[in-house]
Amino acid sequence: MDQVDKQKKFLLHSTGVFTSLIMDFAKAKLEGSLTKENMYLEKLQTLLRETLILSNLIGRRFTYRKAVGKRGRNEPLRKAVVLASDDTPVFPGMSFLQALDDLLGRKIKVVSAEAQAMRRGYIEVQEMYARGHVFALARSVSDKITSKIQKVIETHLQGKKGRYSYREDPAQIIADMGNWSRAYGEVVYRTNMATSMVQGIKQMATDPDIEDLIGGFQYSAVGDVDTRHNHQAASGLIAGTRDPIWKVFTPPLGYNCRCTLVMVDKYEMREKGLLENGRVNRFEPPSFSDAHPDPGFPGYQK
Secondary structure, three states, X not given: OOHHHHHHHHHOOOOHHHHHHXXXXXXXXXXXXHXXXXXXXXXXXXXXXXXXXXXXXXXXXXXXXXXXXXXXXXXXXXXXXXXXXXXXXXXXXXXXXXXXXXXXXOOOOOOOHXXXXXXXXXXXXXXXXXXXXXXXXXXXXXXXXXXXXXXXXXXXXXXXXXXXXXXHOHHHHHHHHHHHHHHHHHHHHHHHHHHHHHHHHHHHOOOOOOOOOEEEXXXXXXXXXXXXXXXXXXXXXXXXXXXXXXXXXXXOOOOOOOOEEEEEEHHHHHHOOOEEOOEXXXXXXXXXXXXXXXXXXXXXXX
């Protein structure tokens, strides 16, 4: 299974954990319970942080293993369970700490070069997804839920005469939000997971163990009937790791985007005629003029 297929598999995981939490969050808002609302906000922050950290580390491992494999010194790897637990939708059947143990090789007596690289990355990832960053994400989700509740209430009011309080029929409000909650849960999970995973892919490219091997990245779309035309048009784009084009074309290019970046080593770059005097020449696929992020998607990468 190649990297694109692996990432697609991760993004298709059950989003039930997010959906359930969003529904509970909405119920707390409808009940007017500030205590419960703060509790679910805290749970959402934890869930987002754990998902972002694990997704980023998975992306790092994708890049590390491909680079080391190209060098021809890839050691036999123990079978890793890389698929959500009761608390985290990234690794089913594993707690957040168990998943970290797996990714960081904490249970191995002899620490491999891969585990050392992953541990270096984990220090960086913890800083990236500090409480302030994740709080902003969770607050954005909270505001979106509030906005949806208000819209549902407005719809109810239009069908009733006189005064109406949503607390008279909270169950109906929640029922009316059902499909929206599932769809929104998928958007929150998949978009944030994809963003973090691709960031991990890019960040591992600067690790001292493999930096000398990596020439750049290739944009890769899934290429099925659900792939958006403007995303498919970017598939095949190759550029150096520091090429400014990745500020615009680092996946995801839209909500629920399943595209990814794949590491291209320097040997492949030479074979393709894209490496001259240590400099990577960008390759744009024939359809690239039609490529662009989805309108309104805030995906610009610094």
